[in-house]
Amino acid sequence: MPDNVQSVYGKFVSSGYYQKNMGGLRGKYDNIRKYWEDEITRFAIRPFLLDTIHACLMRLERLRVVDLGCGSGQGYELLTTIKKDEVGIDAHDHDMLGPDMFGNYLGVDISHDMVKQAEGMYSANEKVRFAQADLNEGIGVVKEHPAFDLYYSAYGSLSHLDDEKLENLLVEIAHHARDGSLVVGDWLGKFSYEWPCHWGLKPEESYKSYTMSWIKDNALHEEVESFPIRYWARDELLELFKRASKRSGVKIEPLRFLDRSVFVGRHMDTRQYNPHAQPIRNFTNMLHEDNLRTNLEHLLINYVPVEGFDEQNRYFERLQVAWNNIVHFLMERLSPQANENLLQRYSSVDEQVFYILKTLDRIVENVRWIEFGDPRANIIEPQLGYALRSLELAFQEGKGHSHGLLGVLKIHKK
Ligand SMILES: C[S@@+](CC[C@H](N)C(=O)[O-])C[C@H]1O[C@@H](n2cnc3c(N)ncnc32)[C@H](O)[C@@H]1O
Known part of the structure; x- marks a missing residue:
């Protein structure tokens, strides 16, 4: 595991980049993140989450979520503000996952600073807890908890793992999950127009150096260090899911893939990996x-x-x-x-x-x-x-043509 991931994300936290007050033109919560990426993520998950909530209701239980690579807890807000789609424009209460159905949320992240910031932000919310953990070593502390209904991971956290570590993690999730649990993952798409230089990489070459260089001058006043990131094509992920299914003896069914931020990934503006990219x-x-x-x-x-x-x-x-x-x-x-x-x-x-x-x-x-x-x-x-x-x-194809490739999977144990 590259040992600078902790320190790089630590710098992002202390620069203020992981807070929500930088306006709509820059920062982690720029307008594209708010109005495109988060909404498209909600849209992708919604029908499957609705079924999962229904299954919880039938068991007389509330929905429990673990967020893997949770940053400062962004997943909690994203998930609790998914709208019911059948609700009319006249309704004022239209969250699908209101407090009555939300059981609890556990966020895990490798970065101490991220976890500290998250704990500070959510200290008044008894249902939300955070822990420090390195997903390269599997689900770790998550095993101390009963099965979750949703194993959620968003905005590239799982692309920090190489193929072997990601497969091991999925095998552990498959063992820990219950029948019907959902797994949401989100990786960097191999065929994004941000980086045509990576399109021809074979799977074994696709764990490559990457930098979130847009944060320089945006929040941080120094060069941003790079770390390896796995760029994924949908077909490569499907192969990995098959291997994890076989190893765990648990059926992992891919339900949906969706490309998020096709022409609007953050590296369109940096042109770092494509001289023809436009801002x-x-x-x-x-x-x-x-x-x-x-x-x-x-x-x-x-x-x-x-x-x-x-x-x-x-x-x-x-x-x-x-x-x-x-x-x-x-x-x-x-x-x-x-x-x-x-x-x-x-x-x-x-x-x-x-x-x-x-x-x-x-x-x-x-x-x-x-x-x-x-x-x-x-x-x-x-x-x-x-x-x-x-x-x-x-124009969606869900093949990895975008900054983020989102996948929704279901665990079958019966
Ligand atoms: C781009 S951020 C995404 C944060 C958050 N999920 C969101 O929705 O914005 C990636 C996160 O993955 C975490 N991370 C990277 N490698 C990790 C690892 N091996 N184990 C756990 N977390 C990791 C980082 O610390 C960082 O918070």
Whole structure:
């Protein structure tokens, strides 16, 4: 295990990066994390968590969660604010996992500083506990507790482990879990446009040096050290799950994979691993920021194909053209010379894209009644942000084309 992981994350904590008060344009909780990544994670988990909550209800128990590589407890807030999807817009109480159904939450992390910060933040919440543990050694202290309903791990924590350690961890989870427990994992996607230099890596070469260099100048005023990270393709993870199933004798069923942050990963802005990357995260963050107008031209993506990767090139080119269509449409629609037949011109585009364009068209039309303030910055631009987020979901393949590759698994013991 690289021994600098603790110290690197310790520095992030003391720089203030792991707090929630850095505004929407930078920091761990920038607008993309809040409005895209956390929401897409909730969306991915929701139907399966609903079934798990139902199973708990039938056993007359409350839901119990362990968060592996919990940082300062971000998973607690994410999970307790998942919305019920069937609830109407008129309802004010719409959390799926309210306090009555939430049993307890145990967060484990290798970093003492992270755990200390988490304990400080949640000291008033009796249901939340934290412990220091190195997942390279398996689930460790988690074994002192009864089986959990959800083994949750998010935002790349499991990519810190190499293949052997991840397989061992899954085997231990499979033994510790109960029938029907959910496992949520989240890894760095091998085929992200942030790092085409890694696309051709064989599995045995894919545990590579990585740095969260965007934190420099963002919160920290020194170089950020690197540590190894495993970049995963979905098919490689499926193989690993099969091996863990066989070794543990427990069926581990993959339920869903989802690519999160396809063109908006943090390394798009750093260009550290791809000279053609553009700062799309920065400009998309701006879309969601109050009272700030964004130069929409900066959102136009020029995807540069990567030789020898036809499948990835097809996926990214299609997404890029759809993305740019949406941005171009809005630019034209906002222009005082907007053509009356503008929408008509796009009518033969992909159905899902056309739906987005129709919606943006209506939004621009409907803000005219607002006489002061800045409807473009505060109403139209955030909706462009949501439109682009919808596109990410509409063109979803879940193969590792993104910064984060999310997987939901189910443990079967009967
Ligand atoms: C990118 S952060 C994600 C934090 C959090 N899960 C979130 O949702 O934001 C990765 C976390 O994994 C932790 N970590 C890295 N290697 C670990 C290991 N071997 N065992 C336990 N935690 C580890 C780090 O300390 C850090 O808090």
